[in-house]
Amino acid sequence: MENKRVVLASRPKGWVTEENFRLETAPLPKPAEGEVLVKNLWLSLDPYMRGRMDDVKSYVKGVDIGEVMVGQTVGEVIESRNEKFKRGDKVLTQLGWQLYGSAKEASKVQEGPAPLSYYLGCLGMPGMTAYFGLKEIGQPKADETVVVSAASGAVGSVVGQLAKSWGCRAVGIAGGAEKCGYVTGELGFDACVDYKAGNLHRDLKEACPKGVDVYFDNVGGETLDTLLRLMNVHSRIIVCGLISEYNATQPYGYRNMRSVLVNRIKMQGMIVFDWRSRYGEALKALAGMHAQGKLKTRESIVEGLENAPRGLIALLKGGNFGKQLVKLV
Numbered sequence: 210m211e212n213k214r215v216v217l218a219s220r221p222k223g224w225v226t227e228e229n230f231r232l233e234t235a236p237l238p239k240p241a242e243g244e245v246l247v248k249n250l251w252l253s254l255d256p257y258m259r260g261r262m263d264d265v266k267s268y269v270k271g272v273d274i275g276e277v278m279v280g281q282t283v284g285e286v287i288e289s290r291n292e293k294f295k296r297g298d299k300v301l302t303q304l305g306w307q308l309y310g311s312a313k314e315a316s317k318v319q320e321g322p323a324p325l326s327y328y329l330g331c332l333g334m335p336g337m338t339a340y341f342g343l344k345e346i347g348q349p350k351a352d353e354t355v356v357v358s359a360a361s362g363a364v365g366s367v368v369g370q371l372a373k374s375w376g377c378r379a380v381g382i383a384g385g386a387e388k389c390g391y392v393t394g395e396l397g398f399d400a401c402v403d404y405k406a407g408n409l410h411r412d413l414k415e416a417c418p419k420g421v422d423v424y425f426d427n428v429g430g431e432t433l434d435t436l437l438r439l440m441n442v443h444s445r446i447i448v449c450g451l452i453s454e455y456n457a458t459q460p461y462g463y464r465n466m467r468s469v470l471v472n473r474i475k476m477q478g479m480i481v482f483d484w485r486s487r488y489g490e491a492l493k494a495l496a497g498m499h500a501q502g503k504l505k506t507r508e509s510i511v512e513g514l515e516n517a518p519r520g521l522i523a524l525l526k527g528g529n530f531g532k533q534l535v536k537l538v
Contacts, residue, residue, distance in 0.1 A: 210237045214307035215517055217272045221262055224456045225525060229262065230278070230518040238311040246288040246311050247302055252514070252535040253281040253329035254521050255363075256427075259455040268480055278306040278517075281334060282537075283318065283325045301328050306517050308537060323499055330532035331506040332499065334481055335363035337491040342447045342479040343368050343425060351376035353422035356413070358432050360401055361388040361507070363532035364449060367495070368425045369398045370504055377423075380416045382409075382432060384527050391530075396505055410435050420444075428453045430461045437465035437474075446476040456525060507531030 211234045218231040240246040261271045261279050272279055282305070286298040291313075294300065299318050304310030318328045330336065342364075349355050355372035359365040360381025369379040369392065381392040381401040389401035400416040402409065413421075413435065420441040426433050429451030440446070454461055469476055484491070498504035509529040511520040517535045524533040 210309075211235065212237050212307055212309045213514055214277050214305075215514060216275050216277055216306075217262060219274065220264060221259075221456070223458050225259060225262065225518075225522050227518045227522070232515050237309055240288055240290045240311040241313075243291050244311045244313050245286045245291050245294045245298075245300065245315055246309065247282070247284040247300060247304060247315070248287050248309055249282040249284040249302075249304055249307065249537050251283045251326045251329055252306060252517060252537055253334070254517065254524050254533040254535060255280070255335070256450050256452045256455065256524065258521060259452075259525055268482075279303070280305045281329055282310075283328055286315075299325060301333070306514065308514060322496065326508060326532075326534055327499070327506065329534060330363050330508065331367055331504055332492060332495050335532065336367045336495045336504075337484070337488060338449060338479065338481040339364050339367035339371060339425075340491040340495060341481060341484040341487070342449055343371055343423070345484070346447045346475075346477050346479055347423040347425060347445050349375055349377045349423050352378070354378045354380060354417050354419055355423040355425065356380045356382065356417065356421050356436065357425040357427070358382040358404075359427035359450070359452065360392045360396075360398065361530060362427065363506075365425070365427055366392070366396055366506060366531065367504070370396055370498070372423075373397055373399075374498065374503060378417075378419075380413070380421075382413070382428075388530065391507070395507075404432060410438065413439055423447070425449060426451075430454050434461075434463050434465050437463075437468040440468055440472050440474050442472045444472060444474050446474055447479050448476060449479045452525065509533045510536050512536045 300315040302312040355377045357365045357368040361383045372379040379398045381398045392401040402412040425447045427450040430453035
């Protein structure tokens with residue numbers, strides 16, 4: 210048996226291309242004492258991966274040239290040298306873009322109440338990002354207006370559903386009529402603005418007649434700049450992602466930062482690892498909502514490890530609809 214893996218072949222200059230990756234074969238890993246050998250079933254693709262491809266200072270180390278691309282996976286234990294795990298256990302790991310891997314750190318997940326892929330989406334890191342970002346930084350109160358960009362995506366879709374369950378008005382921003390229809394019709398948002406329609410400020414102002422109390426930002430750039438014009442006094446902005454800027458060769462020039470001062474806006478960056486000790490709390494809350502039919506999700510799936518680069522490029526260009534995944538087997 211051989212392992213297949215995708216490594217970083219070169220650093221992108223601007224937009225990511227398939228040439229930045231290389232598919233390799235390698236011997237099957239052998240687990241050391243305390244490790245498990247895992248056959249990966251699903252690979253998560255996320256916007257943060259673009260930043261890891263650059264050689265710049267960040268909150269974690271980037272990917273070196275020739276190194277396996279980072280990513281969260283759900284898989285099955287096929288050999289265990291750790292007494293906490295047995296063959297057949299399903300586990301959540303950080304094994305990256307490969308079919309097999311040895312892991313010392315793994316979390317068991319229960320197959321049945323939800324599909325295994327959900328632990329990479331609404332019941333996993335994206336869902337927990339939405340939960341802690343909105344609850345701890347956004348601190349929404351009943352009847353406040355919560356706006357979230359990339360509203361049909363893995364994080365944004367959960368943000369809006371949480372906002373509704375906490376008694377807020379939920380307004381999404383998404384690209385295209387189909388995604389906006391899904392956000393309001395299926396996910397239950399009060400409104401959704403199509404940023405591709407070319408009237409972002411006007412349409413947001415109409416959707417938020419009382420202004421914006423909480424903005425959960427996943428995209429940065431022009432969208433964040435526009436929201437700054439609509440924020441209320443003592444409002445809160447969660448800076449979770451800047452996907453519109455990740456492939457830019459020149460930084461976006463913000464024009465409305467004065468609003469942060471005038472409206473005394475609390476604006477804070479959000480990395481889910483800061484709440485690692487409370488992951489169980491978020492999973493319990495999100496799983497409870499899912500069991501009651503109050504947490505809905507959608508997945509975009511590419512099949513085969515060799516197509517992971519194509520899936521990431523689609524995600525970075527907004528081509529995904531919901532959580533972007535790679536089905537490995």
